[in-house]
Structures are given as C-alpha cells and as structure tokens.
Amino acid sequence: MRETSNPLLREAWATVPEVAKAQERYEAAVKLRRGFAPGKTPAEALTAVRDAAIATFQETGKWSSTFARDAAKAHAEALVWEAESIALWRLEESTKMTAEFLRNSLSADALEHLGGRLEEILDTAKAAGEALGGVTTAEQAIEAGADALDAWRRLTSLLKDYRNVRAAQWDVLRAVTGEDERARMRMWRAQGHGEIKGVRVDDIPAHIVDGMRSGTYDAEFLVWVAQSGTGYVPTSYDDLEAEVMAATEPVAYDDHGPLIDISPRVVPIREPRPAQTYAHSRTPHLDASQPTPAKTKANAAYPDREPSTTDYL
Template sequence: MRATTNPELTAAWATVPDVAKAQERHEAAVKLRRDFPRGKSPAEALADVQAEAVATFADTGKWPSTFAKDAAKAHADALVWESEFLALRRLEDVTKDAAEFLRDSLSADVLEHLDGRLSEILEAVKSAGETLDDVTTAEQAIDEGGDVLDAWRRLTSLLKDYRNVRAAQWDVINAVSGEDERARMRMWRTEGHGEIRGVRTADVPSHILDVIRSGAYDVEFLVWVAQSGTGYVPASYGDLEAEVTASTEPVAYDDHGPLVDLSPRVLPPLNPRPAQTYAHSRTPHLDASQPSPERPRANASAPDRDRSTTDYF
C-alpha cells in the first residue's frame, strides 16, 4: 500500500482495520531489515581469511597455524549473519504480499466507503447550490453577498472534498488492476467515463464532459453533478467497464438484422422465340449408311458481319 497525503483515501482505508494492521506489520519488517547490521556472506568471510593468510605467508614465509580455526569461525559467524539477513528479507516480502493481498481483496469495501462519502458531499452541494441560483463565478457571489456568498464558500470547501474523493477512487482502482486494465482506464477517463452513471456520454453537456476529461473541477460542474443525481464511485474495475459499455453502445440490438421479404414472386410468362433456320443451315447427317437428309427450309437470313481491318487491307 503506497503512502498517501489524501485525507479521503486515508479515512477510507481506516475503515478496513485489517489492511492497516497488515501495512503496519510490513513497515515494521522493512525497518528491521534496514536496521540489521551489515555483514559478510560465508564466501566473502572465508575469502578474507584466506587472503590474510596468504599475505602473512608472503611477509614472513610462515603459514598461520590458526588458519583452519580462523576460517571455520569466520565461516560460521558469516553463516549465522546471512541466515538472519535472508530471513528478514523473506519477512519483508511475505508481509508485503500479505498487505497487498488484503488491499486487493478488500478494495470493494474502500470503494463502497468512497461512494457513500461522495453521496454525502453531493447532498450538501445540492442544498448549497439551490441558494446560488444563477451565480456561477466567485465575482458574482461576492457581488450578491449574504447567503449566496456563504453558499459559494461552502461549495468551494466541498469542491476540495470532491477532488480528494475522485483522486482516491482512481488510486484504489488503479492499485488493484493489471497493466492492461490500467491502460483501458486511462483511455476511458479521457473519454469522460467513471464519474457519472446512467447517462450516455453523447447526452452529457459538452462543457461538463470537458471538465470530467480534464479533472479541472469547478463549482458549476459540482452543482450540475449534484442536481443530476448521476455521480457515483465504481465498485470495481468490472463495474466501471459495465458502465462504459452501457453509456456508449446502443440501447437495443437487432440480432436478426433487417427483415427480408422472401415470399415468391410471380414473373410474366416467357414467349419462346421460334427456331431460326438460315440458307447455310444443314440437317445433321448422323447415320452414314443412310442417304443425306434434305436441307431445311430457310426462314431467316443471317445479318452481315461487322467489317474488320482484313476487309480493307
């Protein structure tokens, strides 16, 4: 769990004591590992003893009589140090995994708390927004003074809370999502998704959609969200994905496509053209043992063929 200065996120995680406890255990494990005195691995300790013995022999010509004892002690001491160091490093990894697992598995509780917190903010905004009437800037509120100015100050304070809730929302959902899911969410955020429910993006006023995309929230936007009753915090990545689909795709589908008229059509009868016999026509002589058949009587004449270059050259 990353450290945060967002008071809304801190308050949200505080509603899940198991996560806070697991995070404390991890931080304590990290401190133990960092405070553990520096030492040498068994191989490094043994190499130092060997190097010292070689240097002594080079200076005096004598091999240290305590080499075996010194080497065994250095190796044993280093083995003890290494065993505890590896155990502390393992403890840090285990407590980190435990904290991450709890954060992921209980993120729905945090998002539910943030959704309730958002409802409280928007309810207060709706009440103060009714006092503003048509006032949309600080200068106009100052000019009006009185209750209008008080309402504007109240809305300015609530605007800060709203920003913190939105930042906490994306922090939690991003933390429990994979890289591919985070990439999709970045795209969805640029399209204006993740903050209003039950409204198709095409039906959202353009200036409101621009504010959602940029994250540059102002009082006018806050009042619009409160009065529209569409503000929400997604309960999970899946909930966000479902809302994106519902707000961008057509409401109804035609699984069969357009109707096609397949009823039979009655066509007019065809008048067969009589066979045409030309002067050059011949009756087929199929049996050579029989006399040649007579030529058929011509009832048509063949049209002249189109001339070609062979007729002129």
C-alpha cells in the same frame, strides 16, 4: 506496497480490516529488515580473515597459528548473519505479496467506501450550491454577500476531496485490471465516463464533460454533479463497463427498418386446382396381382414444345 499521498485512498484501505492488518505486518517487516545490523557474507568473512593473516605474515614473517580457528569462527558467524538477512528479505516480500493480494481481492470494499465519501461530499456541495443562488464565480460570491461567500468557500474546500476521491477511484481500478482493461479505462475516461451514472454523455452539458475528461473540476462542476444526483464510484471494472455500455449503446436495435406487424391474419382457403391428366397419362400398375387400372380421361393437353434446329433439318 503501493505508496500513495492521497489521504482518502489511505483512508479507504484502512477501513478494510484485512488490508489494514496486512499493511501493519508489512510495515513491521520493513522495519525489522532496515533495523538489522549490517554484516558480511561467509565468503566476505573468510576473505577478511585470510587477508589479515597474509598481512601479518608479510609484516612479521610468522603465520597465525589460530588461522583455521579464526576462519571457522568468522565463517560460522557470517552464516548466521546471512541466514537471518535472507529470511528478513523474504519476510518483507511475503508480507508485501499478501498485502497486494488482499488489496486486489477486496478492492470492492475500498471503492464502496469511496462511494460513501463521495455521497457526503455531494450532499454538502448540494446544500452549498443552493446557498449560492446562481453565483458561478468568486467575484460574484463576494458581491452577493456573506452567505454566498461562505457557500463558495465550502465548495472550493470540497473540490480537493472530490479530486482525491476520483484519483483514488482510478488508482484502485487500474491496480486490479490487466493492460487491456487499463487501456479501455483510459479511453472511457477520456470520453467522460466513470463519474456520472444513468445519463448518456450526449445529454450532459459540454463543460461538465470537459471537466470529467480533463480532471479539472471547479465549483460550478461540483454543484451540477451534486444537484443532478448522478455522481457515483464504480465498485469494479465490470460495474464501470456495464455503465459505459448502457450510456453509449442505443436503447433498441432496428436493422431492417420500422417494425412490421407479423401477427396471424385469417385469409380465405384457396380452392385446390384439379390434377391435370394428359392423353398419354397412365395410372401406375404397382400390384401385378390386381387388375390393370382403367385408362384415365384426359382433361388437359400437353403444350407443344418450342421447335429447335433439328426440326428443320
């Protein structure tokens, strides 16, 4: 089971009933296994009975008359213990796999909850930002008075929740993607993607992009995101990829320069050139049962060919 100290991530998974139930079953299985009394395997039990009998013989010179019965009893009890021990281990693994499967298949529900929590954080941050009146540091908030100071305190307390939302977001997305997708997400996060939607990274102030890249947020960062209305939590890897593509690819493609008007245009019909007939031309006589076609009248002269070397020999 994925252990986490992030309270918002635990809260997000708790809102998904199937995952919450699976988590409860897993924790109960872990408790059963850990509470199961330690014991011996059948081989260990037989070894213990054998060693005890040998030690007694060496001390007294007498072989135990109940050795076979004692060995059979110890072996049977060990078999029962081992069977339950193995069953409890497999129960824990089974409930763990079930919980992990549900977390992966229902990750969108957890991300959707994180998106709702982000909206609450940003709504509060927006109101606090308006109360600041342009204050950007703690010193300025102290000088500005009680209202600005209270707003500054609210913002600084919201920063922890904002960090937890972002950490939970990336934790969920990493868990449900393969190694190649995780590598792309690391690259996208380093470029400043995954927190702002509908805005090209080039159009975001540099200090805001730096905050997203490094994960170091301050009050000014939080106010900007809240007032821009562009903060979001991707609901899946595909959602994140689509937003990255929209924020980085050009709006239109132009591989051949400016657009050219290719609409139809009316042009005058050209006069057809009459067929050229030469003195040696003959109309094909295709049907022997018909009279021979009359000789055509020449209307063009065949140009002389260029002289070659053989003409002078």
